[in-house]
Amino acid sequence: GGESFEWNSNPTGATDTRASIITNAPTASAFSLVSTPDRHLCVFGVNPQGSTTFDRTTIRFASQESLTEWDAAITNTAGSQKLGTGTNIEAAKKGRGQIYVWTDVDLYGMQFVGPPFTFSVRQVGTNCGCIGPKAVSYANGAVWWMSAEGGFFVFDGTVKSLPCLVEDFVFTTDGNNLGLNFGATETIAAGYNSLYDEVMWFYPKSGSTQIDR
Numbered sequence: 001g002g003e004s005f006e007w008n009s010n011p012t013g014a015t016d017t018r019a020s021i022i023t024n025a026p027t028a029s030a031f032s033l034v035s036t037p038d039r040h041l042c043v044f045g046v047n048p049q050g051s052t053t054f055d056r057t058t059i060r061f062a063s064q065e066s067l068t069e070w071d072a073a074i075t076n077t078a079g080s081q082k083l084g085t086g087t088n089i090e091a092a093k094k095g096r097g098q099i100y101v102w103t104d105v106d107l108y109g110m111q112f113v114g115p116p117f118t119f120s121v122r123q124v125g126t127n128c129g130c131i132g133p134k135a136v137s138y139a140n141g142a143v144w145w146m147s148a149e150g151g152f153f154v155f156d157g158t159v160k161s162l163p164c165l166v167e168d169f170v171f172t173t174d175g176n177n178l179g180l181n182f183g184a185t186e187t188i189a190a191g192y193n194s195l196y197d198e199v200m201w202f203y204p205k206s207g208s209t210q211i212d213r
Contacts, residue, residue, distance in 0.1 A: 001028055001029075001030065001054065002027075002028060002029075003021045003022070003025060003026075003027055003028070003029075004021070004022045004025040004026065004029060004032060004041075004043060005019040005020065005021055005022065006019065006020055006021075006022050006067060007019040007020075022067050022068060023067075023068045024068045024069070024070050024071075025043075025062070025067070025068070025070060026043055026046045026047050026060055026070065027047055027052060028046065028047050028052075028054045029043040029044065029045055029046040029047075029060075030043075030044055030045030030046070030056065030089060030133075031043070031044055031045070031092070031133060032044065033092055033094060033099070035061070035094070035099060035110075035112060035119075036094065038064060038112045039064060039065055040061045040062060040063075040064055040077065040112070040118070040119075041061065041062045041066075041067055042059060042060070042061040042092075042099070042110075043059070043060050043061070044059050044089045044092050044101065045057070045058070045088065045089045046058050046059070046060045046080075048060070048080060048082070049070070049071055049072065049080055055082070056087065056088040056089055057082055057083045057086055057087065057088065057089060057103065058080060058081070058082045058083075059080060059081045059082075059083070059089070059101070059110070059121070060078075060079070060080040061077075061078060061079060061080070061118065061119065062078055063076035063077050063078040064076075064077045066078075074116075077114075077115060077118045078118075079117070079118050079119070081110075081119065081121045083101070083103055083106075083108060083121070084123070085103060085105055085106045085123065085126075086103025086104050086105045086106055086129060087103070087104055087105075088103060088104045089101060089102070089103055090102045090103060090104055090129060090130040090131070090132060090133060090148065091130040091132065091133045091134070091135065091136050091145070092110075093136045093138055093143055094138070095138050095141075095142075095143050096141050097111060098110055098111040098112075099111075100136075100143050100155065101121075102129055102130030102136070102145065103129050103130075104129040104130075104148050105126070105127060105128075105129040105148070105149070106123055106125060106126050106127070106128065106129055107123070107124050107125035107126075107128055107129070107130075107155060107159060108121055108122065108123050108124060109121070109122055109124045124155065124159065125153075125155060125159035127149055128147050128149060128153045128159050128161075129147060129148040129149060130145045130146070130147065130148060131145075131146045131147060131148040131185045131188060132146070132185040132186050132187070132188040133186060134186075134187075134188060134189045134190065135185070135188040135189065135190050135201060136190055137190040137191060137192045137199050138192075139192040139194075139199060140197075141156065142154050142155060142156035143155050144162075144190065144199045145190065146188060146190065146201050146203075148185075150167070150171045151164065151167055151171070152164055152167075152201075170203070170213075173206050178205040178206040178207060178208075179205065179206055180203055180204070180205065180206065181203075181204045181205060181206045181207065181208055181209070183209075184204045184208070184209045187203070187204055187209070187210065187211055188201060188202065188203045188204075188211075189201070189202045189211065190202075
């Protein structure tokens with residue numbers, strides 16, 4: 001929800017170097033990542049160009065190899081894209097040839113295509129939004145996530161719902177079962193165990209603000 005920062009570590013290993021606000025960067029954003037191999041700094045959930053209003057469905061990216069050139073022009077590759085569905089960009093993850101971007105309801109693919117548009121953004125899944133910024137794992141050429149709609153999904157070219165025998169246990173509270181705390185979804189984390197080829201999710205149960213399941 002604040003500015004983007006840059007930290008240059010001193011080659012001698014000094015620890016007193018302070019992070020500095022990136023010049024000309026958006027004044028508010030939810031999170032950021034660097035697109036590879038084209039090397040654009042991308043910010044998600046951000047104030048649009050020329051505005052100070054925080055828009056949770058807008059993506060902006062600086063010009064290639066630049067941290068300070070953010071306003072789109074014919075002489076650079078900076079730009080922006082407003083997603084057409086959802087009220088909030090929940091997560092973004094680099095994957096095979098593109099960046100996957102989740103709103104609270106849908107999944108988008110963001111792919112570098114070069115000038116003049118720089119990135120192509122297309123909707124690749126509906127009613128499968130992500131539940132939190134860390135609830136996503138990339139493994140074996142596919143992305144796996146816990147959904148805000150309830151349930152678990154994978155995208156390997158198409159969106160698929162994952163069969164889950166404990167889905168009701170996780171997403172609903174019934175009797176002595178304290179299901180997921182929907183007020184602390186930002187703490188949910190996904191991980192990949194390569195030894196057993198498993199994707200795991202860690203989450204807080206109802207009434208807890210810390211991961212305990």
